[in-house]
Amino acid sequence: MRAILATTAVLLTATAAAAADFFVAPGGSDTNPGTEKRPFATLGQAQKAVRARIAAGLKADVTVLVRGGTYELAETLVFGPEDSGTEKHAVTYAAAPGEEVILSGGRKVGPWKRGQGETWTADVPGVKGGKWYPRLLIVGGRRAVRARTPNVDAKPNCRQMKGAELSKDLKRHTITMSPGLARNWRNIADVEVMAAGNWAINRKRLASVDEQTGLVVLAPPHSAGHRAIHPGPGRWCYFENALEMLDQPGEWYLDRTSGVLHYRPRPGEDMSKTEAVLPVLVRLVEVRGTPERAVRNVHFRAIAFEHTNWQLPPIGYLGIQACHHNRAERWQRPWARLPAAICLSGAAGCSVRDGRVAHCAGCGIEVVGRCRDNVIEGNHVFDCSGNGIMIGTSTPEKETSTGNRASNNHVEACGREYYGAVGIWVGFAEKTLVAHNLVHDLPYSGISVGWQWNPQPTPCKENTVEANHVYDVMNRLCDGGCIYTLGLQPGTAFRANHLHAAHRSPLAQGAPNNGMFIDQGSKAYLFERNVIYDAADQLVRFNQCARDWHTWRDNHIGPEAEVKKSGAAIIAGAGLEPAYRQRLAAGRQ
Secondary structure, X not given: OHHHHHOOOOOOOHHHXXXXXXXXXXXXXXXXXXXXXXXXXXXXXXXXXXXXXXXXXXXXXXXXEEOOEEEEOOOOEEEOHHHOOOOOOOEXXXXXXXXXXXXXXXXXXXXXXXXXXXXXXXXXXXXXXXXXXXXXXEEOOEEOEEXXXXXXXXXXXXEEOOEEEEOXXXXXXXXXXXXXXXXXXXXXXXXXXXXXXXXXXXXXXXXXXXXXXXXXXXXXXXXXXXXXXXXXXXXXXXXXXXXXXXXXXXXXXXXXXXXXXXXXXXOXXXXXXXXXXXXXXXXXXXXXXXXXXXXXXXXXXXOEEEEEOOOOOOOOEXXXXXXXEEOOXXXXXXXXXXXXXXXEEOEEOOEEEOOEEEEEOOEEEEEOOOOEXXXXXXXXXXXXXXXXXXXXXXXXXXOOEEOOEEEOOEEEOOOOOOOOOOOEEEOEEEOOEEEOOEEEOOOOOOEEEOOOOOOOOOOOEOOEEEOOEEEOEOOOOOOXXXXXXXXXXXXXXXXXXXXXXXXXXXXXXXXXXXXXXXXXXXXXXXXXXXXXXXXXXXXXXXXXXXXXXXXXXXXXXXXXXHHHHHOHHHHHHOOOOHHHHHHHOOOOO
16 A cells, blocks of 8 residues: 555656755755755644745745655644645645655654563553553554454354443443453453444443343443443443453554553564554644635655544443434534544635545544535545545534545545444535545444434535445444435536445444435435445435435346346446546555
């Protein structure tokens, strides 16, 4: 994967590189002037130099060229109106041609030493003192498995609850397992249970376990969740994060009381040589405008953004949908949302292009309130605990984002920890274009558009989802599909998408999984020239809406062999466009 990014056809030629205004390099110094021969050491210092240039009045584009290497960020890079380009002149931060640049929110682990048996250990400064407790470990560029039971490769790799009870006063919440499945693990307060609901999950810390009766008391505070998501009899779950669970290669455990990290290497991993990273920062880059002044014409090109952290709130993670979660005692808006590694807020005409976003404990990229005409294009987004790409807000009262585009991105292997995640999510937004993306390997839906559960008017309208290839979805939960929709959206079109392989997992309990799930209040859409086949249930399903609320033209929906023939031209044109296929289609390595 790293070689693929290094050879990307970035938009800077050698001539443009030589003409860059400022340079950053691993061997540089922030006391240098930022020239090619005497570069800065950090992007933060380059940002200060660019800001001074902007304050003096831009008369030309400004380019910061970043030489290959890993840059460990001490804090989130925040770009405000004072970092803006103008309508005529852009500000660009770009990797040097042919070189791999990684902006990391993590810290390397080491030195390692041999522990008991096949386990290796390393001290992690700051954990014992309570300053830091990461929930993600990357070893050799791959996410390790936080020690769990049953193991991730067990069949089945979850267990069913016998019962669950939440007191009316929300003071006591318990689940009941068959005796022997739950143990009184050491450091019990750090152990979590993942409880799968229909279309979202819950994660709660434990307070105590009675091994003989199987009664598990969950740590307060508690909240009354949606009945289709809340823990209950027959729901699937697993337990995670105890040293006693660390019993196979690729698993890890971080002891909060001692600050010692325990890891069992995978075959071929030499911990004296293999790089291991624990994330620190929740967010890597934030482009933050104000209601009065947008951040405009700022661009990031061919840069990898990796390693973010997120702490489970005291109440736990109580899933709603698409990585939104409840944070109050009662199930009510406004809901919280898992943070993204890159956030654009109040941005206009900005872009994130030809890069990589990976190894995130939250989501990948989000474009939220007061954003217009921004572009997320040519990126590989993978190994996120939550959603891949998000556009728009989850509350209609905030200023609507408009005219943003997500195109030619490869989004895969998201929802690694929060199974209700989607590849690309569009909330309250208008005139959004989601086109030519390759989206797959997801626990829930592929592309989700809309955020209103009735046909009442909202700011969501005139969005276009076109020529995407979405497959291998619904791998954990249910009640979704390759494409999922909500609410009244006048002028919204779903056109020329290639949709297939919507699966049904043993964890799924509840409603069917579909090629397209047209959910509550969905109205006033155009469905045109889509190819849909191979779903666990109906290829197209309607809930609290109707087929004749929409316009349908020349769709190819039916048996695989039949629609592959009739829709061959549509299939050929869906997914990544030719200029992006060679670099992005290979996916993770």
